Amino acid sequence: LAKTTQPISMDSYEGQEVNITCSHNNIATNDYITWYQQFPSQGPRFIIQGYKTKVTNEVASLFIPADRKSSTLSLPRVSLSDTAVYYCLVDSGGYQKVTFGIGTKLQVIP
């Protein structure tokens, strides 16, 4: 299972674009990159998943360079409701231990 490294915390003002980068130097060929959002006392919620290049959905974009050793979650024009912990997870899907780590605590400031 690829080990991931992401910043412990970030602050952003409302309306700004936020980019959270995750490093995963030993990502394997079969691994996908998935980001989750967690609000206090709730379970993590799937945001976006990708394998390479760029993926976009109604919530976020995920940028993955060609070497796949890192990925960046981009949240456009954040609001106060985007204040949460964001986890980067790299795994090949459901046959192994899965470690979410501590995540990145994003604080959106009015």
Added chain:
Amino acid sequence: EAQVTQNPRYLITVTGKKLTVTCSQNMNHEYMSWYRQDPGLGLRQIYYSMNVEVTDKGDVPEGYKVSRKEKRNFPLILESPSPNQTSLYFCASSVAGTGRNYGYTFGSGTRLTVV
């Protein structure tokens, strides 16, 4: 609605009194897992199951038991709870297999306090 259901949401118990936290999913997922979450330590995996009758230890299995007799259910058992098992617990499930799994679906959590 596709979901993972945990019960109870809140539980206060005394040291040594056996308890079970239930987890059920309605998505026909092969993979199910239990996590505990403590301040500053993130989500740590307790046990996981790749299918019926197939379970394995996660990072923090001591003091816990699990069983997977049916595909949809994955109960977490604390035979003799201790105060250091006071935590927020999450159950999760996903499709299984190498490659894309479309992410893990989590339950709403069980806040356990052992006094």
